Amino acid sequence: MTSVDASVLDDPFTEALAGPQSHFARRLGRISTFDPEVSVFYGHPREMTDQDYSDMATLTGMGRTASLRDRRTPLPARGLRLVDKFDLVQYDGSNVTPAHDPEMLVLGPSDIAEMTALVELTKPGPFLPRTIEMGTYLGWRDADGRLMAMAGQRRHLPGWTEISAVCTHPEARGRGLARRLVAAVADVIVDEGDRPFLHTTADNPAARLYESMGFVLRSEVDLEIVRVTGD
Known part of the structure; x- marks a missing residue:
């Protein structure tokens, strides 16, 4: 196989939504996600701000869930609730x-x-x-x-x-x-x-x-x- 850049695997959701599968993407600010009939995953910065969380909530919709990978900042005190967590191996x-x-x-x-x-x-x-x-x-x-x-x-x-x-x-x-x-x-x-x-x-x-x-x-x-x- 020819040489390829493996660093894109570090943030695969964002890379897919910004690249080959951008036609499925919905975006607001720094947050992106797939069409809700296609996939549940979100592209987002590891270090999320209050604005990022607000944009994510808007894209997701009341009562619905978002799947976040490798998030490294606390959720806001109100408006979002952690439902489940998995160890995702690549x-x-x-x-x-x-x-x-x-x-x-x-x-x-x-x-x-x-x-x-x-x-x-x-x-x-x-x-x-x-x-x-x-x-x-x-x-x-x-x-x-x-x-x-x-x-x-x-x-x-x-x-x-x-x-x-x-x-x-x-x-x-x-x-x-x-x-x-x-x-x-x-x-x-x-x-x-x-x-x-x-x-x-x-x-x-x-x-x-x-x-x-x-x-x-x-x-x-x-x-x-x-x-x-x-x-």
Whole structure:
């Protein structure tokens, strides 16, 4: 692979919204976020001011939540409430071996209902009505035509594309489908001229799978879910 700038991975939400996926962006001041039907993540400075928090609340809307990565300043005393926090780990997939897999089918708009049901069952992370527009999604169907596993592309940064929504129906686990899908999505990414990366949570057992495929742990930061309360 050709040399690429890995520093864009330090703030992937902002880089995606300012670059390759700017057509999905909504902005106010220094805050940016995806169209709410596409993704839940926000681009923001690590050191946020009162104005930044106010702009974030305006973009988010009353009663709704924002996902903030690596925030380093306290929330205001009023108006916002921390709902949840995760250890978000990031993996560099430069050393992963991509592999085309003819059994993995490209998924499209007609598959969204099945994809959403699979995500709701397996909980790999957010998947919204227009998330599929973020990139190529591949899936595996059983002999009865049921969608039993999938993975796809989420954030696009200069030189990098994120693998996301890796999930397998409980009835299909133990067949190596996640490994095959990750390698197949990586093959699409490399063919498009980018390098793969991905995020997961620190307590996700799938991290062992990713490391066995050659993904290298790059960072671990807080991912916080913050609700706009207005009080």
